[in-house]
Amino acid sequence: MELFAQGLFAPECPVILDNGDVLVVEMRRDRSAVTRVDAETRELHAITLTGGFPNGLLRDAQGKLWVGEAHEHALIRYDAEGNEEARITNCGDELFRWPNDHVIGRDGAIYMTDSGAWEHEVLDPVKMTLKPGWSDYPFDGRVYRIDRATLDVTRIDNGIRFANGIAFDRHDRLYVAETIGGNIYRYEVFGTNPRRELFGNVWDGVAPDGFIGPDGMKFGADGRLYCTVMGAGHIVVFDEAGTVVERIETKGKAPTNIAFTEDGRHKMFVTEIANGAIEVHDVPCDGLPIYRDSVVIPAQRDISPYRHRAETSSV
Numbered sequence: 001m002e003l004f005a006q007g008l009f010a011p012e013c014p015v016i017l018d019n020g021d022v023l024v025v026e027m028r029r030d031r032s033a034v035t036r037v038d039a040e041t042r043e044l045h046a047i048t049l050t051g052g053f054p055n056g057l058l059r060d061a062q063g064k065l066w067v068g069e070a071h072e073h074a075l076i077r078y079d080a081e082g083n084e085e086a087r088i089t090n091c092g093d094e095l096f097r098w099p100n101d102h103v104i105g106r107d108g109a110i111y112m113t114d115s116g117a118w119e120h121e122v123l124d125p126v127k128m129t130l131k132p133g134w135s136d137y138p139f140d141g142r143v144y145r146i147d148r149a150t151l152d153v154t155r156i157d158n159g160i161r162f163a164n165g166i167a168f169d170r171h172d173r174l175y176v177a178e179t180i181g182g183n184i185y186r187y188e189v190f191g192t193n194p195r196r197e198l199f200g201n202v203w204d205g206v207a208p209d210g211f212i213g214p215d216g217m218k219f220g221a222d223g224r225l226y227c228t229v230m231g232a233g234h235i236v237v238f239d240e241a242g243t244v245v246e247r248i249e250t251k252g253k254a255p256t257n258i259a260f261t262e263d264g265r266h267k268m269f270v271t272e273i274a275n276g277a278i279e280v281h282d283v284p285c286d287g288l289p290i291y292r293d294s295v296v297i298p299a300q301r302d303i304s305p306y307r308h309r310a311e312t313s314s315v
Contacts, residue, residue: 011271013057014259025054029125048082068099091153113163116141165217177214200242216257219288228255260287
């Protein structure tokens with residue numbers, strides 16, 4: 001294991017660029033940025049400040065940055081320079097609560113988890129600790145599909161106890177992590193009946209007490225699912241049958257997400273918040289190539305119909 005970067009403020013969702021630089025979001029309230037880490041100098045450069053608690057990051061084929069902002073309760077689209085172009089805050093009458101991780105599917109749409117809590121009700125965003133009584137909170141985690149061209153939103157599922165990591169396998173099946181309890185769910189979103197089914201669980205037995213469970217995850221080219229376990233200090237590896245076959249220890253106790261190389265280096269970049277670092281681990285494969293399909297992006301547009309807690313501004 002080597003350290004790629006340190007001094008980050010609760011990093012999440014690493015994205016490896018073609019030149020080797022790495023993008024992350026820094027979640028902590030006193031930073032709340034999309035940040036680029038220079039591969040040569042390891043210097044940190046803020047691309048944009050997001051408003052409060054950026055939790056998820058995706059870069060599409062056009063270089064657009066899509067950020068899940070939990071404090072703003074929005075999925076926000078930026079251009080490559082960090083200028084806001086659009087924000088999405090709802091699915092019909094249902095407001096987003098805690099937009100989290102997101103991924104592009106074979107249809108070019110974004111599939112996003114919403115953890116199902118109002119961030120300010122359960123989290124201290126500076127200390128990055130949960131407030132007392134969080135375990136009694138009525139989490140209603142959701143999975144959404146967002147059309148990148150029209151920005152139309154469809155709900156796929158709800159009732160998940162803190163929906164978190166999300167990934168597609170080589171057969172285009174969608175996987176979603178449920179942090180509380182440790183379940184990984186699977187959906188045939190391109191089939192005739194995309195119902196939730198249990199794929200596996202990160203724990204060998206009963207889940208431990210506390211907010212410890214699966215976070216961000218990605219598939220390797222070997223077909224296995226690599227899932228960070230927040231608070232446990234390791235990455236769980238599932239085989240294609242949903243069996244835990246390996247646990248990769250991380251230097252820090254709070255890994256949050258993964259990005260694989262796709263150029264033959266067989267490296268896994270892991271964001272970790274306890275040490276504010278990006279760790280690099282040797283793995284037996286590169287990552288399963290991630291969809292970045294390009295679609296025609298319309299002119300700047302704000303489709304937020306509400307003025308709610310996020311105080312959404314027109315763009």
